[in-house]
Amino acid sequence: MNCITVENLSFSYPGHVEVFNGLSLSIVNGEKAGIRAPNGSGKSTLFLLLAGLLKPASGSISLWGKAMQTPDEFRKTRLKIGLLFQDPDDQLFLPTVEEDIAFALLNRGISREDARQKVDALCDTFQIAHLKKRVPFHLSWGQKRLVSLAGTLVTEPDLLMLDEPTAGIDDTVIETILNYLEGFRGTMLVSSHDRNFLDRICTSRYLLTNNRLEKC
Numbered sequence: 735m736n737c738i739t740v741e742n743l744s745f746s747y748p749g750h751v752e753v754f755n756g757l758s759l760s761i762v763n764g765e766k767a768g769i770r771a772p773n774g775s776g777k778s779t780l781f782l783l784l785a786g787l788l789k790p791a792s793g794s795i796s797l798w799g800k801a802m803q804t805p806d807e808f809r810k811t812r813l814k815i816g817l818l819f820q821d822p823d824d825q826l827f828l829p830t831v832e833e834d835i836a837f838a839l840l841n842r843g844i845s846r847e848d849a850r851q852k853v854d855a856l857c858d859t860f861q862i863a864h865l866k867k868r869v870p871f872h873l874s875w876g877q878k879r880l881v882s883l884a885g886t887l888v889t890e891p892d893l894l895m896l897d898e899p900t901a902g903i904d905d906t907v908i909e910t911i912l913n914y915l916e917g918f919r920g921t922m923l924v925s926s927h928d929r930n931f932l933d934r935i936c937t938s939r940y941l942l943t944n945n946r947l948e949k950c
């Protein structure tokens with residue numbers, strides 16, 4: 735069964751050139767798909783469209799076989815999705831790191847104690863336990879990246895969409911992230927310019943150029 739089916743998707747930012755014109759793709763359940771592309775070709779835009787945060791001009795998006803037609807359908811389905819934004823400043827918004835990582839759990843009705851345990855475990859894994867009481871806004875860029883990644887993974891989503899997860903992160907921590915993602919059992923769509931990173935965790939690779947997403 736497909737996790738993601740996109741047919742004939744077209745999208746332009748208002749007043750700008752079109753990003754997609756007739757893009758189609760399908761990602762099967764459990765696939766770990768790596769996307770590479772030149773800068774500005776639309777990777778981030780694709781993730782935002784798939785999460786229902788941008789609206790296509792035409793075409794269809796189905797997630798787990800269900801056509802996503804209304805904002806409400808996307809909102810409900812997003813509970814099963816973890817989306818890591820390319821820029822952590824678009825993602826972090828609460829007064830402390832631990833509150834930010836816990837947000838998606840509490841939003842899903844998980845108790846404070848269970849949320850605290852999951853946050854603590856992930857902070858230990860990503861070596862960011864010392865940052866828990868810090869203000870996300872004041873962290874370094876790499877630290878923000880790790881905190882936003884923890885906040886994306888903490889709900890153990892069925893579909894992970896990671897936009898440049900290793901940008902600005904040092905090699906030892908990249909290894910920790912790789913180890914974690916190698917054990918991830920859901921479906922994953924990950925964009926990166928780091929070919930080695932994609933080779934380690936992906937079961938399929940795609941190249942996005944000239945409006946087309948082609949297996950490579």
Ligand SMILES: Nc1ncnc2c1ncn2[C@@H]1O[C@H](COP(=O)(O)OP(=O)(O)OP(=O)(O)O)[C@@H](O)[C@H]1O
Nearest residue numbers: 747750753771772773774775776777778779780820
């Ligand atoms: N909010 C916006 N308003 C107008 N144009 C935008 C906006 N966001 C992105 N674009 C444009 O849309 C195109 C696709 O951008 P996008 O960020 O999706 O590409 P990308 O493949 O993720 O790039 P990169 O690898 O450089 O991060 C680019 O030409 C970009 O300038």
